[in-house]
Amino acid sequence: MSVYKKVEIVGTSKESFAGAVKAAVAEASKSLRHMSWFEVVEQRGSIQDGKVNEFQVTVRIGFKVE
Amino acid sequence: MSVYKKVEIVGTSKESFAGAVKAAVAEASKSLRHMSWFEVVEQRGSIQDGKVNEFQVTVRIGFKVE
Amino acid sequence: MSVYKKVEIVGTSKESFAGAVKAAVAEASKSLRHMSWFEVVEQRGSIQDGKVNEFQVTVRIGFKVE
Amino acid sequence: MSVYKKVEIVGTSKESFAGAVKAAVAEASKSLRHMSWFEVVEQRGSIQDGKVNEFQVTVRIGFKVE
Amino acid sequence: MSVYKKVEIVGTSKESFAGAVKAAVAEASKSLRHMSWFEVVEQRGSIQDGKVNEFQVTVRIGFKVE
């Protein structure tokens, strides 16, 4: 029987929501192995001088526990 | 009085959430006519070798019943 | 102590969800100053001739009250 | 052991939310047998010339699978 | 300082959602005094012979505790 763990990461991107997810996964890959899927939990962003400055996506990342 | 029906489709894309929605609608267009709108229900994805492999978006698609 | 207000705007884009958010913020910037962040509340869209016609994103925009 | 299936229908009415539910059920009765119950999922409507033009109710309809 | 209690009642009506709420409140009035407000929690109904048979509304009723 396999068991998974989930962690919650917020990635950011100047371009898009997809970019923010990729940033979160890239960061997580530095310390986690066997990552298997992500779930989008929240989408927000910051505004500066009347323009979107940054897209922020909170994802839950699931990875297999060995 | 018009009546609509909704079906739930999961589209996938290597690139973006918008791409996954387009894939879902394209597939649905093979069997459904008079599609009118979609609602995003869930956004997930798969991870492979520490990178996002696929964006997966569940949409509810509304279409007019004739 | 600072106080913020939130308004709810629906932006649209032919291209992507991020584009729809940008449209919402751009419109809001015409009448609001000191916008600080946005929260995605809903993602929908219209379909025409079996293709995605428009991405629609409802955002809550927070701005500082002077 | 009995098994049920649910479909999601949007009915509309010029008069009331109850009328919109009835329209959804009436339409569904053309193709489904053994309908047993409905659950209201969403209530919306369109506005025209500053007045409610149409009540729209999304219902999930449960019917017995033979 | 006043304190309120809430109970959960399901009213039914052959006609409308409002009728189902009234039935729930009428029944509750037999045993509760000082009822002050209601909140709609759920709207469902039964279907018979392809037609809506009954509207069912779950309400939480708040009443003042003496």
Place this chain on the structure above:
Amino acid sequence: MSVYKKVEIVGTSKESFAGAVKAAVAEASKSLRHMSWFEVVEQRGSIQDGKVNEFQVTVRIGFKVE
């Protein structure tokens, strides 16, 4: 690209939920133009002398920003 704004209004009616929605839209029409749709957010009401005194419906009204 069109942009919409949403405002949140609570309408009331002695008769029905539909009536409360109409009251909210009628009031909003005094100050807003180009209203396009409403979404029901909450349904509550007040009780007096053991009877429903008033139906209260919170709607979000969407209107086009020119």
Place this chain on the structure above:
Amino acid sequence: MSVYKKVEIVGTSKESFAGAVKAAVAEASKSLRHMSWFEVVEQRGSIQDGKVNEFQVTVRIGFKVE
């Protein structure tokens, strides 16, 4: 027109979620008659010495008011 009331009970079991529901219903049957259905609201449990000690299920039980 029939009217129902709902009460909220937490049952517990050493074995399973189904067992916890049965315990809740068995206890409720001591004081309530005409129970008709239950809805699972929450599933939790206690852990002791690194093992599940108890499954706890909160159910809303609906019963007919005579």
Place this chain on the structure above:
Amino acid sequence: MSVYKKVEIVGTSKESFAGAVKAAVAEASKSLRHMSWFEVVEQRGSIQDGKVNEFQVTVRIGFKVE
């Protein structure tokens, strides 16, 4: 196997949310024994003359059934 019941109480306080919870529990203690925990369900309040007049907290209180 122990069984718990939950009731829903609204406490009020001129001072704070914690005060409103204490008021709810104090009132409940007049008729309930073996109260074990509370869960905050909703936080509201009334406003008078442009100032907060009262904090209102709805809590679900769990107590052991003997």
Place this chain on the structure above:
Amino acid sequence: MSVYKKVEIVGTSKESFAGAVKAAVAEASKSLRHMSWFEVVEQRGSIQDGKVNEFQVTVRIGFKVE
């Protein structure tokens, strides 16, 4: 790019929630191929003579569209 569809089924069992899920999947397998996963949406049940008569589980079943 693969595309999936979801349908909503209610399975029932005299024994357990897991049994109700199995019944839903078994029934769905009669008409659907390439089923891939299920998601539990709702857990309810009927009560008869003061005892649980039937566990009812609503699942969304995802299957690959060829």
Place this chain on the structure above:
Amino acid sequence: MSVYKKVEIVGTSKESFAGAVKAAVAEASKSLRHMSWFEVVEQRGSIQDGKVNEFQVTVRIGFKVE
């Protein structure tokens, strides 16, 4: 028939959640009359140097439209 409008305000306080609500209402009272109630929508805060720096509460404030 009376009609209400709701606006969404974020108040902040160095001390407590209640204080943040009071700040939101105080600010709103500068431009709104006939405020009647508030609903807590979200509770967050900022952290600085390992300590809570500020409590932030989003409230929806309801006021009567004349």
Place this chain on the structure above:
Amino acid sequence: MSVYKKVEIVGTSKESFAGAVKAAVAEASKSLRHMSWFEVVEQRGSIQDGKVNEFQVTVRIGFKVE
């Protein structure tokens, strides 16, 4: 004053939801001490050859921080 931490684990079982919870707790017990309770967050599963292959339960596990 005691402080707790929560982690999110997905356990799996060929048999039942309860079994999946036990697997999650057993795995967590390898690295965590003072586990005190769990909360069920999500219930899903995989399907193979038209049959339930695996029950998957996401639980949040709370444990005391020393």
Place this chain on the structure above:
Amino acid sequence: MSVYKKVEIVGTSKESFAGAVKAAVAEASKSLRHMSWFEVVEQRGSIQDGKVNEFQVTVRIGFKVE
């Protein structure tokens, strides 16, 4: 691009919800650096001898990953 992580902590206080949040943040500060914000997820508490014994607040704490 910056990336944040979130952890879930339950703080407790004999006095108030704000106190419980402070306890959670204080504990987290022992092992985490660069904490930036918190989000309230759940508010509960224990009752003893008919009085509130402890306020328990679950917060998600966001901190910058270096």
